[in-house]
Amino acid sequence: MRTQIIYNALPDPAVTAAWENYLSSHLRGNIFQSSGFYRLWYHTPYHAPLAIIAFDDSETVCGIMQGVIIREPGVFMRHLTPRAIAWGGPLANDEAIALELLARYEQILGRRVIYSQLRPVGEQHFPEVFSDCGFKSVPHLNIINDLRGGEEIMLSLIHKERRRNIGRARSKGVTVRLTDNEKEINGAVPLILDLYRRIGLPAPPEQMLTCGKQFLGEALKVFIAEVGGKIAGARMVLCYRDMVYDWYAGSDPELQNKYVNDILPWEVMVWASRNGFHIFDFGGAGRPDEKYGVRDFKMRYGGRLIDRTRFISIHKPLLMFAGEQGLKGYRLLKKGHR
Known part of the structure; x- marks a missing residue:
């Protein structure tokens, strides 16, 4: 060898x-x-x-x-x-x-x-x-959502307050869609970078997010949430075989009352289920011996907490x-x- x-x-x-x-x-x-x-x-x-x-x-x-x-x-x-x-x-x-x-x-x-x-x-x-x-x-913990049951079963597993917030987002005019448009992707990336700055973590380089489609092609999907024609949030996910991997996300803090962060993950999961994917990997959920607000947020979508040492x-x-x-x-x- x-x-x-x-x-x-x-x-x-x-x-x-x-x-x-x-x-x-x-x-x-x-x-x-x-x-x-x-x-x-x-x-x-x-x-x-x-x-x-x-x-x-x-x-x-x-x-x-x-x-x-x-x-x-x-x-x-x-x-x-x-x-x-x-x-x-x-x-x-x-x-x-x-x-x-x-x-x-x-x-x-x-x-x-x-x-x-x-x-x-x-x-x-x-x-x-x-x-x-x-x-x-x-x-280290991770959260996995099983998409094989279909939309009705997936929705039944979501915490009732999260379901209400998804409905509130829709009533406030929030829509979610896929985009391949370079201008829209470039407009969404600052929302992701701003989130990292707000929470005090080193942000991914802007070029990695804006050039992702060039090197990953259809494996990278970019979802944007809009309110009145304005980009209010974005989620980048990676699709490979039967799994969709949650990669980067961000939203406009001035539009927090539109429940953008509630509806975006749900719409991604629905799209993934309808397109034949079996697993939504919601990403890291922190160490088991530490409190972690992100874990609590993700778990309300009905996923399963697993060990990913x-x-x-x-x-x-x-x-x-x-x-x-x-x-x-x-x-x-x-x-x-x-």
């Missing part, structure tokens, strides 16, 4: 084709392991993708490992925030290949990042290799501590300038 390392450079078209063929044929592959996401990260500021492709003796792909190194802008934050995130971990034909891919991935990252994190997407593939490579488990490998403990303190200061600074 040989491996090919692709770090922050565009892959050869032949390699890309073999990569995509392997991903599409593997039952546990996810969109974050795709070459499309690699290209999106490559064109996103402060992001440096890393992919390792394994080939067997017949030069057929037998495994892939992909992640991205992320930094925050600014001289101070740039040195305190380099971290690597991989959604799904290694994808391989067997455990030995998965172990070799992850070990090589960690070897490369050790010189470049403070820590690396693995975030499961769906059922984890060869989880035993994580501890073998020095990763520690971090309890994450894994972390700390390469530079002192910088990890400094980075955590720097992030706290970043949040306070951003909130102070709202």
